[in-house]
Amino acid sequence: MASLIDGDSSLPATAGAGSPLADAKRVVVKIGSALLVDEKRGEVHRAWLETVAADIAAMKARGQEVVVVTSGSIAVGRRHLGLPRGGLRLEEKQAAAATGQGRLAHAYQETFAGHGMTAAQVLLTIGDTEDRRRYLNARNTMDTLLRYGAVPVVNENDTVATTEIRFGDNDRLAARVGMMIGADALVLLSDIDGLYTADPKTVETAELIPEVRELTPEIEAMAGEARPGVGTGGMVTKLMAARICMGSGTRMAIALGKPQHPLKRLEETGRCTWFLPKDTPRTARKTWIAGRLRPAGTLHVDDGAARALRDGRSLLPAGITAIEGTFERGDAVLIKDYDGAVLGKGLVAYNSHDASLIAGHKTADIFELLGYRGRDEMIHRDDLVLDV
């Protein structure tokens, strides 16, 4: 077992003064149906949610940004349509979700307002996290909500999600959301306090694994088979979420959600399983841009822009002298200097048509030139890698 649990605590994730959770600037918290909804009555456990809201308010008060990914729309909505607890067909689940989602959002809105917070509903499908343009739109909305101090409350958009485009479980949705917003940490609040060497419900001697730094086949085998029930997840989807997090630099915890104040409790007791990636979200994102994306065009920049990029700033339209290729917003493009030498690569905020209209112009002129107000930058520094 020792080979699976790396005791080295020199990584930044655990090197800070606080816990891996307290040290995170951006945190995603996933709340499953079984925790949130009283299945018999089909109602939200308000008293418990109050304590979660209090924990989140405390995190925000010390400067952390928090996004909630919540399930529960089906469990809340089902009763209002007279549908039974189990055995629902996909379209019945979708109908139940449509009936419950408003009630769910309302519960968050009211509970969070009681703690001085503004909850904002965000509904996503798998496609929204895969298609780069929709991905950028969703990311910008979330960034804006966080900038204005709101707490995005995300669920799957069940109405339009057919079998092929469903996440089906919010564990993976939460991991994709974490990846999308460059979250430092994701906490999956669960009915269990972590990953065990085997399912503790069937194997009495199973032991909790406090830290995982690599998803080996041995770790995967511990999760066993997916389980049907209220929640669709089980340990299998939690490990799928962990895989996404490991690749995008987000550390992930599986922690017990049942007690009151589960986040405060996690910080105080430290009891959970942490999945610790090698990279930070920033490095992981830059590796993705540098490596995997084929450039669809080229932006030539002047000396001033080249200097600004080397100083770690964004690329503004004013510094662009010429544009090559046909590309869409969100595509990767190369950046070349006056002599044609490659300076870097980045995700462009305008398509090639609009980019050529605003190239060489001041950011303040974008609205007049295009008739809409897009991003101030042609390539934001977070979407930019030099020396590729």
Ligand SMILES: Nc1ncnc2c1ncn2[C@@H]1O[C@H](COP(=O)(O)OP(=O)(O)O)[C@@H](O)[C@H]1O
């Ligand atoms: N190796 C394992 N370690 C911990 N739990 C496991 C393991 N294998 C299977 N499980 C089961 O997974 C369950 C957690 O999944 P699930 O109930 O779907 O989570 P939630 O509804 O909290 O999202 C645990 O209660 C446990 O019975």
Ligand SMILES: N[C@@H](CCC(=O)OP(=O)(O)O)C(=O)O
């Ligand atoms: N969108 C569905 C999510 C279902 C789901 O993932 O449930 P869970 O395994 O409890 O997180 C709902 O709100 O009911």
